[in-house]
Amino acid sequence: MAARSALSVKNATKNFGGLIAVNQMSFDIEEHEVLGLIGPNGSGKTTMMNLISGALRISSGHIQLFGHVISGQSASQISRLGVARTFQLVRMLNSMTVLENVEAGGVFGHRKLWGGSLQMQAVEMLEKVGMGDAVYSPISALTYIDQKRVELARALMSDPRLLLLDEWLAGLNPSELQIGIDLVNSLREEGRTIIVVEHVMDAIRSLCDRCVVMNSGYKIAEGTPAEVLADEEVIRAYLGDDHA
Amino acid sequence: MEILLGGILLGGTYALIAMGLQLQYGVARIMNLANGEVLVAGSFGALWLFTGAQINPILAIVLLAPAAYILNYFIYLIFLRPLVRRAKSEGQLEVDSILSTFGISFIFIGLLHAIFGGEYFNYEYLEIPFEIFGQAYGVNRIIAFVGAAILAALLYIWLTHTRSGLRLRAVSVTPSSARLVGIDVERTSAMAFALGGAVTAAGGSLISMFDTFDASIGVVFTMKALIIVILGGVKEIRGTIVAAFILGFAETAVATLIDPGLTLAAAFLLFILVLLFRPQGLFGRQSS
Amino acid sequence: MTRTEIRNFLITIVLFALAALIPLSDSGFWLSMGITIATYMVLSTSWALFSGPTHYISLATGAFYGIGMFTVGVGIELLPYWVLVVVAAVIGAVVAALVGLATLRLSGVYFVIFTLGLAELIRQIVTWVQTTMGSSSGLYVLTNITEPIIFWELLILGIIVYFIGWWINRSRLGFALRIIGNDEVVAVHSGINTAAAKIILFVVSGTVATIVGALLAPRLSYIESSIAFSPMLSFIVVITALLGGAQRLWGPIVGVIPFMLVWDFLTATFPNQTTLMLGICFLLVVYAIPNGFAGLIEKYSHRLRGRT
Numbered sequence: 109m110a111a112r113s114a115l116s117v118k119n120a121t122k123n124f125g126g127l128i129a130v131n132q133m134s135f136d137i138e139e140h141e142v143l144g145l146i147g148p149n150g151s152g153k154t155t156m157m158n159l160i161s162g163a164l165r166i167s168s169g170h171i172q173l174f175g176h177v178i179s180g181q182s183a184s185q186i187s188r189l190g191v192a193r194t195f196q197l198v199r200m201l202n203s204m205t206v207l208e209n210v211e212a213g214g215v216f217g218h219r220k221l222w223g224g225s226l227q228m229q230a231v232e233m234l235e236k237v238g239m240g241d242a243v244y245s246p247i248s249a250l251t252y253i254d255q256k257r258v259e260l261a262r263a264l265m266s267d268p269r270l271l272l273l274d275e276w277l278a279g280l281n282p283s284e285l286q287i288g289i290d291l292v293n294s295l296r297e298e299g300r301t302i303i304v305v306e307h308v309m310d311a312i313r314s315l316c317d318r319c320v321v322m323n324s325g326y327k328i329a330e331g332t333p334a335e336v337l338a339d340e341e342v343i344r345a346y347l348g349d350d351h352a
Numbered sequence: 353m354e355i356l357l358g359g360i361l362l363g364g365t366y367a368l369i370a371m372g373l374q375l376q377y378g379v380a381r382i383m384n385l386a387n388g389e390v391l392v393a394g395s396f397g398a399l400w401l402f403t404g405a406q407i408n409p410i411l412a413i414v415l416l417a418p419a420a421y422i423l424n425y426f427i428y429l430i431f432l433r434p435l436v437r438r439a440k441s442e443g444q445l446e447v448d449s450i451l452s453t454f455g456i457s458f459i460f461i462g463l464l465h466a467i468f469g470g471e472y473f474n475y476e477y478l479e480i481p482f483e484i485f486g487q488a489y490g491v492n493r494i495i496a497f498v499g500a501a502i503l504a505a506l507l508y509i510w511l512t513h514t515r516s517g518l519r520l521r522a523v524s525v526t527p528s529s530a531r532l533v534g535i536d537v538e539r540t541s542a543m544a545f546a547l548g549g550a551v552t553a554a555g556g557s558l559i560s561m562f563d564t565f566d567a568s569i570g571v572v573f574t575m576k577a578l579i580i581v582i583l584g585g586v587k588e589i590r591g592t593i594v595a596a597f598i599l600g601f602a603e604t605a606v607a608t609l610i611d612p613g614l615t616l617a618a619a620f621l622l623f624i625l626v627l628l629f630r631p632q633g634l635f636g637r638q639s640s
Numbered sequence: 641m642t643r644t645e646i647r648n649f650l651i652t653i654v655l656f657a658l659a660a661l662i663p664l665s666d667s668g669f670w671l672s673m674g675i676t677i678a679t680y681m682v683l684s685t686s687w688a689l690f691s692g693p694t695h696y697i698s699l700a701t702g703a704f705y706g707i708g709m710f711t712v713g714v715g716i717e718l719l720p721y722w723v724l725v726v727v728a729a730v731i732g733a734v735v736a737a738l739v740g741l742a743t744l745r746l747s748g749v750y751f752v753i754f755t756l757g758l759a760e761l762i763r764q765i766v767t768w769v770q771t772t773m774g775s776s777s778g779l780y781v782l783t784n785i786t787e788p789i790i791f792w793e794l795l796i797l798g799i800i801v802y803f804i805g806w807w808i809n810r811s812r813l814g815f816a817l818r819i820i821g822n823d824e825v826v827a828v829h830s831g832i833n834t835a836a837a838k839i840i841l842f843v844v845s846g847t848v849a850t851i852v853g854a855l856l857a858p859r860l861s862y863i864e865s866s867i868a869f870s871p872m873l874s875f876i877v878v879i880t881a882l883l884g885g886a887q888r889l890w891g892p893i894v895g896v897i898p899f900m901l902v903w904d905f906l907t908a909t910f911p912n913q914t915t916l917m918l919g920i921c922f923l924l925v926v927y928a929i930p931n932g933f934a935g936l937i938e939k940y941s942h943r944l945r946g947r948t
Contacts, residue, residue, distance in 0.1 A: 161829060163829070182833075183828040184827075184830075184831050184832055184833050184834070187829050187831035188831045193829055195825070200823075201819055201826060202822060203818070204818065204822060208815075208818075211815075212815070212826065212827075212830050213830050215812055215816075215830070215831075216812070216816060216830055216831035216832045216833075217830050262826075266830075266831070383749050383752075385752075431927075434927070435926070443695060443748065446747075447695055448930075450697055451697070451878075451882070451922055451926045452922070452923060452926045452927075454875070454919075454922050455918075455920070455921070455923040455925075456923070458875075458915050458918045458920075458922060459919035460919075461915045461916075461919070462913055462916025462919055463916065465915060466912070568915070571871075575757050579753070582750065582753075611768055611771075611772075613764055613767060613771075614765070616761055617765060620761050623753075623754065623757075627742050627743060627750060627754070631746050
């Protein structure tokens with residue numbers, strides 16, 4: 109059986125006044141696939157993620173999730189259809205406990221748990237990301253990587269059909285990075301559909317089935333990590349004309 | 353025609369007041385709900401100088417504006433800077449500054465009330481009719497409009513054509529980047545806040561030439577200034593000026609055609625329309 | 641229910657029962673003070689239901705209160721009093737929903753400004769309608785409802801508000817509001833319809849304030865728009881709620897009781913300086929007790945517990 113298309117982006121464009129941050133982007137991601145969205149700083153990756161999650165409204169083009177048009181819907185509606193995300197700069201609910209921070213992801217979105225089952229699920233997710241000991245800690249007691257884990261647990265709470273990780277591995281030291289990569293890999297083995305925006309090339313090589321490369325809002329290459337990283341235009345985008 | 357001219361005359365002074373608030377909200381990021389009280393204090397100052405020392409209200413601005421600048425500078429330092437420093441988020445600063453400036457506005461009202469009493473005041477200055485297109489307007493109204501227009505123009509030129517004006521605009525756009533190019537954001541904010549207060553007090557002096565006022569009328573001007581700022585778009589000086597005239601027209605139209613008691617309703621109707629259809633203001637850019 | 645919930649529930653019932661005895665022992669100063677405190681207790685608690693978690697400062701309380709009072713004033717000749725209270729509640733809810741729809745999708749500043757002008761706007765319209773219709777500016781509300789009855793009604797409404805607050809706090813709606821109060825971006829990406837959640841709470845809060853106005857109308861017997869739509873009421877509600885602490889359900893009442901006793905004394909002693917004193921109260925709340933009495937009490941009790 110051929111894999112289903114999970115997300116299909118067609119000619120997505122976003123402009124802020126005169127600046128076009130995302131320009132005629134088209135790509136597809138199949139179910140159970142991990143797609144890397146890469147490109148130099150300011151190439152429009154995060155904007156693309158914001159268009160998918162509904163944080164920003166698309167200027168033209170459309171986006172489909174399992175055949176259902178989601179562009180134009182609000183972020184909360186898209187979340188209920190099964191798109192969960194983490195943020196480039198980690199976002200914690202500071203006045204709440206770790207457990208509540210995770211529970212927040214499982215009540216109103218794709219899954220609507222409450223009461224005992226909610227708590228059980230949240231504890232399970234925390235254990236999965238390696239935070240089983242910190243269930244009742246306040247957020248202020250957490251390190252940066254722990255906050256990132258909590259955020260991932262919150263995203264997983266909704267059992268998302270598509271998970272968006274926006275530079276989830278950024279800012280981690282080498283040993284934390286390995287833990288992080290292993291964690292995302294375990295999600296991939298579960299068969300989750302994931303889009304990762306990432307700068308860490310090692311992570312991209314070991315995690316992604318396929319990559320889409322962006323530069324100045326355009327898609328400049330698409331293929332396996334090895335293919336796109338050898339692509340001349342991609343090298344030029346990252347390193348400048350002299351190196352191509 | 354009558355509405356058009358009346359609207360222009362009213363809009364001129366509104367533009368000046370709203371520019372004062374714009375400096376405080378757009379640059380210093382303080383939603384100053386005591387703005388109207390500073391205006392009324394300016395009106396009382398003009399009254400006091402006029403009846404006590406026969407100084408005419410235009411000349412009075414030369415004294416009142418620096419006094420208001422100093423007063424507002426200290427208000428910023430004593431009350432608002434601590435809030436800016438302790439705020440963990442923009443939302444918290446917003447709530448705190450709203451509550452704090454409410455407190456300051458009540459203290460202003462209380463003091464003005466204690467000094468001048470609770471009656472309505474006005475004084476007669478140049479109440480000579482002047483005919484334009486067959487309709488008589490007081491010379492004082494026209495002078496107030498010209499005065500407001502000159503001050504607003506000076507402020508606009510200063511903001512767009514001088515280094516210190518540029519500094520203010522830089523802080524207004526992104527405080528964090530302004531810091532990177534060596535701008536002292538805190539001092540610039542204090543200056544913008546104080547300057548906003550000075551402009552507002554000048555507006556108060558002009559308004560006192562033709563309007564009656566009392567100690568507690570400030571809130572009406574605060575509302576109008578806020579509605580103008582939102583209508584024109586926060587941080588959009590040109591938008592503010594256009595919006596001030598729109599409000600001037602709307603109020604004059606409602607007052608002449610329906611009932612003078614419904615001017616606030618007119619202002620609110622505009623406000624609701626903006627909130628529903630163009631929350632970023634007529635000239636505001638959509639935020640990302 | 642947990643054990644602390646049962647304990648708090650019993651304490652609440654006992655306190656309300658004790659309060660209910662006031663009209664039996666005194667019919668002068670303390671009854672009148674009791675009505676004032678009960679009025680502000682209900683208003684502040686319902687204000688905090690909305691403003692506590694969302695951090696939106698509503699100054700619309702006076703507008704809703706005035707709507708309630710005026711509805712009774714206009715309709716008292718036509719309909720039975722109890723029907724009017726219900727009619728008032730419905731009108732209040734509809735107005736709250738409309739205001740919420742127009743303003744709650746936007747930033748807090750717009751909301752504050754809008755609610756600040758709302759009472760005055762409604763007053764201007766009411767006055768205009770009255771003058772164009774040629775009716776007199778005042779309305780008589782003559783009923784046989786006595787002060788003790790009004791007091792008891794307010795207490796019952798208070799209990800209902802507490803119950804609603806308790807129920808919201810443990811419901812999904814309460815959880816959603818806490819998330820919104822922490823980070824609205826996280827809230828929308830968790831699937832919360834933030835506008836709807838805020839509007840629901842604002843409607844609850846506005847409806848309660850409208851009912852309070854309707855309940856107090858018989859006490860005044862003669863209603864004028866300038867009295868019904870007094871802006872002072874909205875400000876005092878904000879102060880008492882924040883003074884007590886808007887983050888806890890029981891916070892506002894801890895603020896209302898001492899504030900009203902002191903305020904009554906001060907306004908009687910310095911009747912011309914009320915505005916000045918109101919200003920000082922605002923500054924006190926912002927600078928001296930940012931988390932309210934409830935915050936102080938909790939900090940203190942944590943310290944005590946830490947020591948033992």
